[in-house]
Amino acid sequence: MSSLSLPVFSCSLDPASVSRRLADQTADAITRRGHRATVIDLAALSLSPFDNDRVFDSDAFGEVHRIIDEADGVVLAFPIYNWSPSSTVKSLIESTGATGAGRRAAWFDKVVTFVCAAGLPHSTMATGPLAQSLMLDFKCIVNPYTAYFSERDWEGDQLRPDRADRLDKTMSVHVELAQLLQGRTYSSDWEV
Template identity: 50%
Template sequence: MHPSKITILSCSMDPESRSRRIACGAESLLRERRSEVEFIDLQDIELPAFDNLNCYGHPSYDRLYRAIRDADGVLLAVPIYNWSVGSAAKNLIELTGATGAGGRKSAWFDKIVTFVCSGGLPHSYMAYGNLAMSLMLDFKCVINPYVVYATERDWIDGANLSDELAARLRKTVEVKLELVSRLRGRGYASDWEI
């Protein structure tokens, strides 16, 4: 059995991003469990705006597309703004999820997706739901039912997750790896279908 290949996509443009810090914690846990991890921070690369034409020639496109397509699972670390996932994550999914000319096919089909989120208010904890539903319906992604949602109240001295949230992150990563392991041999491959 080869190790699980997990791509972590940190989708915050905030230099002090808390979702990025959670993603780094997830990376450490995945590496402890001998997973092969590719960590991509969208703050460090130029993400072209999705225009369904010129964006595919952008140098970042191939790297992002392959990192998602070739992964056993994807972890999306996202900020929550205005009751929804930050716009960079949606742009990333539009860019790598489009199918079209030249045999291009969405990188997202059948991926096992896990969300780790940081928001300002505790009651925004379901704000990632619309994006999760879209990934499930459009690309037949399997959405990990365990999610980390943290607000500033969940950080100790602004630097470390509370014990409760750190335990939630561990369980979220463990469930992700179990889903990847159990679904590795599945006999189907999805495409655009209703």
């Protein structure tokens, strides 16, 4: 079985980001399974906010678009703010999913998994609209195992053992879905 490309995007601009720590742990869980999982830290790339104009001229845009387009699956690690995924993750999807002027969205047919950091355990459904958009717009396969962690799930810098097991299972499902869909016979584009 060949090694898959399964990048992990850290979608927080917070210098002390918990979701960045989760992104690192996620990449470790994927590489332990024999696959490539580079963490792409959006705070370090300085990807411009989506404006449907100048963002496409940036080096950061070209890099993240290529990484997503060439990936077998993508993990999005992001904070939950105000009962919703952070604006940074939405901006990433908007820019790399935009079409027109000869551009093609990078997201078509990707396996996507969410890894979320939140203050409280009450926002577990916050990823629903984002998942629906990825599925309907880009025909993504969204992993039904979302790894959602609140402040209560940590012991110091480590996830509690039961919560670490959830992250591990979520990555097992992510890898398995990507492997199963490698041989798909279809290719999607904008269609209704």
